[in-house]
Amino acid sequence: xxxxxxxxxxxxxxxxxxxxxxxxxxxxxxxxxSAPGITPNSITIGSTQPxxxxxxxxxxxxxxxxxxxxxxxxxxGGVFGRKINYDYLDDGYNPSETPPLTxxxxxxxxxxxxxxxxxxxxxxSVVSYLNAERVPDLFVSSGCDCWSEPSKYPWTFGxxxxxxxxxxxxxxxxxxxxxxxxxxxxxxxxxxxxxGVKGLDRQIPSSSVVSRQDYVTxxxxxxxxxxxxxxxxxxxxxxxxxxxFTALALLTAATLNYHPTWVVSNVGSDPPTLAGLxxxxxxxxxxxxxxxxxxxxxxxxxxxxxxxxxxxxFKGIVQKYAPTLPWDGNVLYGVSQAYTLVQALKAAGRNxxxxxxxxxxxxxxxxxxxxxxxxxxxxxxxxxxxxxxxxKAGASxxxxxxxxxxYVTxxxxxxxxxxxxxxxxGSSGVPSN
Amino acid sequence: MSSxxxxxSVAGSHNPTRWGxxxxxxxxxxxxxxxxxxxxxxxxxxVFSYEVGAYTDYELTGVAIFAIAAAGLTVxxxxxxxxxxxxxxxxxxxxxxxxxxxxWHSNLLMILVMAVSVAVTAITGLFFGVAAARLRGPYxxxxxxxxxxxxxxxxxxxSSIFAGEQGIPINPPxxxxxxxxxxxxxxxxxxxxxxxxxxxxxxxANLLRSxxxxxxxxxxxxxxxxxxxxIHVGRTRVIAFVISAACAGLAGSLFAYWLGxxxxxxxxxxxxxxxxxxxxIGGLGSLVGAVWGALFLILLPNLTxxxxxxxxxxxxxxxxxxxxxFGAVLVLAVLAFPRxxxxxxxxxxxxxLARWRQRRPLRGSG
Numbered sequence: 001x002x003x004x005x006x007x008x009x010x011x012x013x014x015x016x017x018x019x020x021x022x023x024x025x026x027x028x029x030x031x032x033x034s035a036p037g038i039t040p041n042s043i044t045i046g047s048t049q050p051x052x053x054x055x056x057x058x059x060x061x062x063x064x065x066x067x068x069x070x071x072x073x074x075x076x077g078g079v080f081g082r083k084i085n086y087d088y089l090d091d092g093y094n095p096s097e098t099p100p101l102t103x104x105x106x107x108x109x110x111x112x113x114x115x116x117x118x119x120x121x122x123x124x125s126v127v128s129y130l131n132a133e134r135v136p137d138l139f140v141s142s143g144c145d146c147w148s149e150p151s152k153y154p155w156t157f158g159x160x161x162x163x164x165x166x167x168x169x170x171x172x173x174x175x176x177x178x179x180x181x182x183x184x185x186x187x188x189x190x191x192x193x194x195x196g197v198k199g200l201d202r203q204i205p206s207s208s209v210v211s212r213q214d215y216v217t218x219x220x221x222x223x224x225x226x227x228x229x230x231x232x233x234x235x236x237x238x239x240x241x242x243x244x245f246t247a248l249a250l251l252t253a254a255t256l257n258y259h260p261t262w263v264v265s266n267v268g269s270d271p272p273t274l275a276g277l278x279x280x281x282x283x284x285x286x287x288x289x290x291x292x293x294x295x296x297x298x299x300x301x302x303x304x305x306x307x308x309x310x311x312x313x314f315k316g317i318v319q320k321y322a323p324t325l326p327w328d329g330n331v332l333y334g335v336s337q338a339y340t341l342v343q344a345l346k347a348a349g350r351n352x353x354x355x356x357x358x359x360x361x362x363x364x365x366x367x368x369x370x371x372x373x374x375x376x377x378x379x380x381x382x383x384x385x386x387x388x389x390x391x392k393a394g395a396s397x398x399x400x401x402x403x404x405x406x407y408v409t410x411x412x413x414x415x416x417x418x419x420x421x422x423x424x425x426g427s428s429g430v431p432s433n
Numbered sequence: 434m435s436s437x438x439x440x441x442s443v444a445g446s447h448n449p450t451r452w453g454x455x456x457x458x459x460x461x462x463x464x465x466x467x468x469x470x471x472x473x474x475x476x477x478x479x480v481f482s483y484e485v486g487a488y489t490d491y492e493l494t495g496v497a498i499f500a501i502a503a504a505g506l507t508v509x510x511x512x513x514x515x516x517x518x519x520x521x522x523x524x525x526x527x528x529x530x531x532x533x534x535x536x537w538h539s540n541l542l543m544i545l546v547m548a549v550s551v552a553v554t555a556i557t558g559l560f561f562g563v564a565a566a567r568l569r570g571p572y573x574x575x576x577x578x579x580x581x582x583x584x585x586x587x588x589x590x591x592s593s594i595f596a597g598e599q600g601i602p603i604n605p606p607x608x609x610x611x612x613x614x615x616x617x618x619x620x621x622x623x624x625x626x627x628x629x630x631x632x633x634x635x636x637x638a639n640l641l642r643s644x645x646x647x648x649x650x651x652x653x654x655x656x657x658x659x660x661x662x663x664i665h666v667g668r669t670r671v672i673a674f675v676i677s678a679a680c681a682g683l684a685g686s687l688f689a690y691w692l693g694x695x696x697x698x699x700x701x702x703x704x705x706x707x708x709x710x711x712x713x714i715g716g717l718g719s720l721v722g723a724v725w726g727a728l729f730l731i732l733l734p735n736l737t738x739x740x741x742x743x744x745x746x747x748x749x750x751x752x753x754x755x756x757x758x759f760g761a762v763l764v765l766a767v768l769a770f771p772r773x774x775x776x777x778x779x780x781x782x783x784x785x786l787a788r789w790r791q792r793r794p795l796r797g798s799g
Contacts, residue, residue, distance in 0.1 A: 052753060089738075095600055096699025099692045100495070107488035107619070121599040125694040128602065189592065190599040216589055216598050218697070 035353045037112025043345065043352075044085040045115040046105035048122065049141075053092035054217045058243040058273035058330045059118060062141065063088040065334025066116060068322035069314075069342075076430050079345045087111060093118075093217065093242075095125040102126040106135055113138050113357065116159075116337050120144045120192040131155045136357050138344065139337050139384070143267070144191045145411055148382040155358055157377060159337055159384035161299050163192060163240060163265065164411045166388060167199020170263055170297060172415055173390045173404060174236055175203050178261060182210045184234025186225060186249055188241055189214040196240030196265055199411075210234050215245055222248050223256075230258040238263040243270065247277035250290045262294045266388065269296035270303075270329030271398050291397035297388035299372050300336050301422075303329050304399040309424045310336075310370040317429065336370045343369060343431040368423045368431065372406050386410075387418060467638045471631040478627045482620050490619040491691075492731055497626035498687045499727035501633050503711040504720050505680025508637060510709070511718030512646065513673035514653030516570065519561075519577030520681050521704030522584035525697070527554045527685025529588065532601035532695035543606050543625065543690075550686035551679050558678020562671040581705045585697035600696025603689050626687050633680060634720055640676070641720070649673055714766055716775030725774040729766075733759060 037044040049063045050056050063086070070084040078084065087109055091097040098119075105111045113136035117123045120142040127146070130137045131153045139159035140147045143166060147158040174183060183204055187193030193214060201209075211232035213225035226249055229237055237253075237260045239246060246268040253259065275288030301308040306315075314335045318325055325331050343366045348357045362379045369375070376383045387408030391400040406418040426432050459465045482490050506520050530550040534541055565576050588595035595601070608621035640646055651659040652669045660666055689695045711730045716722025737758040744751070770777035 094698040095598070095694060095696045096692055099694060100491075103491050103619075104488060107486060107491065121696075124599060125602060125692070125696070128604065129693060132605075189589075189597050218589070218598065 035112065035351075036110040038082070038352065041081070042083045042085050043079060044087060044109065044111050045113050045341070046102075046109060046111035047086070047088040047114060047116050047118070048091040048098050048101050048105075048126075049088050049116075049118050050093035050122075051088075051090035053094065054220070054244055055093035055119065055242050057247075057277050058270060058328075059093075059141075061325055061328070061330040062116065062118065062334035062337075064322050064325055065318060065331040066338035066341075068318050068320075068325070069335045069338035071321040072317045073338075073342055073430050076428060079342060080350045084342075084345075086115070088116075091119075091122055093122060095119075095121045098122040098125050099129065102129065106130070106133055111135070112352075113354065115139060115341055116141045116334075118142065120146075121190045123147075124191065127153055127156055134354060136354050138357075138361075139340060141333075141337070142192065143265075144195055145383070146191060150362075150380060150382055153382075155354075157358075157361055157382045157384070159340065159375075160266070160333075161297075161373075161385045161388050162383055162411070163195035164199035164202075165383075165386070165409055166265055166297055167196040167238075167240070168202050168409055168411075168415060169199075169388050169390065169407050170238060170265070170295070171200040171203030172407075173295065174200075174238065174263060175205070177403075178236050178263075181208075181235040181261075182233050183208045183236045183238060184211040184213065184229040184232060184260070185209065186213050186215070186222075186229065186237055186239040186241060188245070189216050192267075193240045196238075200238055204238075215241070217242070217245070220244075220248060222252050225249075226252040226256060226258065229260070230256055234260055236261045236263060239268065240265045241268045243268050243273045243277060247274055247281055250274070251278060251281055251286060254286060254290055264294055264296050266297050266299070266329075269294060269393075271393055271400060272303075272326060272328035273330060275398065288397035291393050292395050294393040294397070295403075296391055296393070296400065298391045298400065298402070299385045299388045300332055300370055301372070302391065302400055302402070303327065303332055313425050313429050314370075339431065340366065340369055340375070346431055368426070370423075370425070372422060373408050373418050374420070383410075387415075463642045464635075464639050467635045471635045475627065475631055479624070482623050487617050487619040490617065490623040492735075494619070494623045494626040494687070494691050495731045496724075496727045497623070497630040498684050498691060499708070499711060499730050500630045500724045501687070502681050502684035502708055503715065503723035503726050503730075504630075504634055504637055505677035505684070506708050507712040507715075507718060507720065507723045508641070508649070508680075509673050509677035510712060511722075512641060512653065513649040513670065515565075515670060515673060516574045516709075517577045517674075517677070518574050518702070518705050518709065519580035519584075520677070520708050521700045521702065522581045523554055523558060523678050523681035524685035524688060524704065525584055525588075525695075525700035526557050527551070527682035528689035528695040528700070529595060529601070529685075530554070530682070531686040531689040532603055533594075535603055536601055539604065547629070547683060547686045551682045554682025554685065555675050555679040558675045558681075559671065561678070562674025565674070566667045566670050577705075578702070581702050585700050588697045596696075598697060600694045600698070603693050603695065605693060606690055622687075622690060626691070629683060629687060633683065634724075637676075637680075638720055645672065710763065712773075714763070714770075714773055716773030716777075716779075719773070719775040722773050722775035729774070733762060737762070 047063060051060045067086045070086050074083040087105060089101040091101050114130060115138050118141035123140050123142055134155060137156040139157060143160050143163040145162045145164055147156050185197055187197055211229050211234055213228055215222055215225060239249060246264055271288060271291050274291050278286045278290055301310050305311055314332060315327055318331055344357060344361055345352060347360045347364050361377045366375055371385050372389060373385050373387045376386045387406060389402050389406040390404035392403045393400050407415050408418045409415040459469060502520060502524055509515050509517055527550040530553045531546050534546050534549060565573055568576055589597055605618045606622060608616040648664045648669045651664055652666050656666050692699060707730055711726030712723060714729050715726025734755060737755040740758060
């Protein structure tokens with residue numbers, strides 16, 4: 001009896017201590033400085049990422065990869081002597097988890113800017129809030145064209161090619177190289193999938209499209225959709241899906257003995273990620289071989305191209321600062337995005353404020369990065385990379401190679417071949433300006 | 434004159450002053466007592482909200498929202514004995530009603546939107562309560578679980594109205610003009626949510642002290658005896674459902690304003706289970722316990738999140754550690770406080786009071 005009472009008192013005291021600690025940790029209320037998140041020694045940036053949940057396979061490597069690049073930069077003097085602190089939180093790809101986490105980053109951690117916030121549905125739930133709070137929302141990890149509305153969301157910038165552009169270029173490839181075959185669409189039922197389909201429809205004649213199937217991330221049974229595509233006779237399936245759902249689609253098609261040509265958006269087609277997912281979903285029965293011949297697109301140097309200077313640089317940085325990460329498209333994405341952020345911070349000068357970073361992105365062209373095409377930021381557009389090249393996975397399903405020239409376009413304009421040259425990284429591996 | 438003095442002393446008041454008799458008047462009327470307590474808490478929260486930062490105001494709003502939902506659920510489950518695993522779905526009804534109303538007319542008055550959400554959810558609760566009135570125990574739990582699973586699927590199926598998995602965005606409510614243009618949005622929403630929570634708690638506290646509360650408890654404790662005493666069991670159970678649904682609707686409406694979004698992902702089965710956890714941890718059947726439970730639900734994940742990042746673990750472990758810690762704390766809390774935090778406090782307070790009384794001589798003795 002006495003011991004129970006003692007335990008109760010102890011538990012009560014512990015509970016009170018926990019609550020007091022939580023209360024103390026949140027800090028006193030104070031008005032924000034003109035440059036929150038910036039101290040003489042550091043810049044703090046924040047992000048929301050799917051570290052758990054259905055989008056985590058593959059995407060959970062992006063933030064650690066960016067962090068590896070920031071560690072490299074910090075070890076080489078930082079940005080004008082300031083170390084970059086990268087604070088990323090897990091929202092599980094759930095749009096209802098993102099708002100509280102974003103408010104934690106902005107109001108409690110006082111980040112200077114948001115960086116690489118991942119996901120179309122997840123970021124749509126916070127984009128109005130970030131713009132109302134005037135927080136730079138840089139390089140959203142999503143290709144929705146919703147990020148390029150400078151009048152409505154002046155603080156938000158995209159980075160990867162937008163899904164409509166990707167859809168147009170992939171659609172043109174299907175129209176030219178896979179002509180005469182019936183086409184089916186498989187896409188995520190939100191702005192990500194819908195924007196991709198918009199682009200595809202601008203190129204692929206509607207008479208060729210025999211079936212349009214969508215999926216939601218909360219339902220991993222895609223049997224009905226794949227069976228419908230098979231029944232409609234689609235010989236080519238264009239997919240705007242996250243890696244887990246690309247893998248599910250491939251596996252389901254294999255079990256149904258359905259072997260169309262797969263054309264998959266860059267965000268869901270990374271061969272090493274897919275190989276790992278296929279193997280784990282099928283308990284080893286299937287692997288990367290199902291990825292053989294998959295068409296996709298790229299706007300960064302190819303992951304397997306070890307002669308490329310950017311690949312050598314980035315691979316070395318990841319091996320040194322994040323050795324547990326594999327080397328694949330997601331890691332390349334994370335490091336390249338981090339490179340662009342450091343370019344932007346350096347361009348903003350020694351005393352950056354939130355407003356100057358946004359202004360510099362709109363007015364100064366950031367050149368010399370790893371992208372195959374330029375970034376399209378201007379006062380009228382906050383879109384990122386302006387185009388892609390089409391790539392194809394090899395017979396083993398593990399490597400991709402280019403099968404088209406590099407194209408650039410806009411959401412509504414014509415597709416043209418890009419004539420510029422690729423750039424090399426500087427000797428330090430850190431952007432110079 | 435002397436008879437008046439006798440009257441006053443006979444009245445049992447050993448505070449023969451005017452303030453004393455006012456205090457007697459307040460203490461003996463539940464509505465006044467609860468109202469006074471609520472006003473004191475409101476004043477304390479008002480001061481608190483100025484002292485702390487915007488993020489704490491944001492968390493305070495979350496606590497108020499879950500306190501409202503938990504209070505409604507504790508009336509249903511603790512006082513009336515009906516287990517509901519579907520209150521997350523009822524919160525979704527309130528949230529989507531709010532989202533659709535604001536989509537239709539973005540500058541509707543907030544209190545009007547909340548009132549309509551409460552009404553719609555109460556009607557949903559009425560239908561569901563009538564359908565479930567004959568069910569008991571695990572069968573009722575199962576049926577409410579299907580509500581929790583099925584309702585978010587409606588949003589996905591009718592995605593043209595309910596915007597599917599992406600959800601319907603909602604602009605944060607602007608503070609009224611007289612507070613100033615730069616008044617913190619988080620602080621305004623905190624005031625609204627805490628006011629709503631206090632009003633709800635006062636109303637529920639009075640309800641539980643009235644014949645309705647007695648009928649609810651009677652039906653929970655012994656249905657046959659209640660029927661013999663003239664209480665209509667079915668009607669009482671439906672009333673409990675409607676009351677708790679109305680609370681869930683109010684909480685859901687505020688939840689939509691708080692998140693800025695009404696999406697199916699925010700109303701999974703986990704939410705319904707979290708509400709149950711809140712009322713059990715806080716103290717089943719106790720309204721103050723609902724508040725403790727809400728605090729537990731909001732504050733503990735923050736702590737576990739920061740604990741998880743404090744150690745440098747491989748990402749597959751550190752990503753999932755917060756949930757593991759939450760579960761462990763839950764088990765420990767239930768072991769130490771089987772009657773919930775409020776039960777534990779009452780017991781500790783009761784034991785302490787008894788010991789204090791033992792040492793003090795009784796008044797008027799000797």
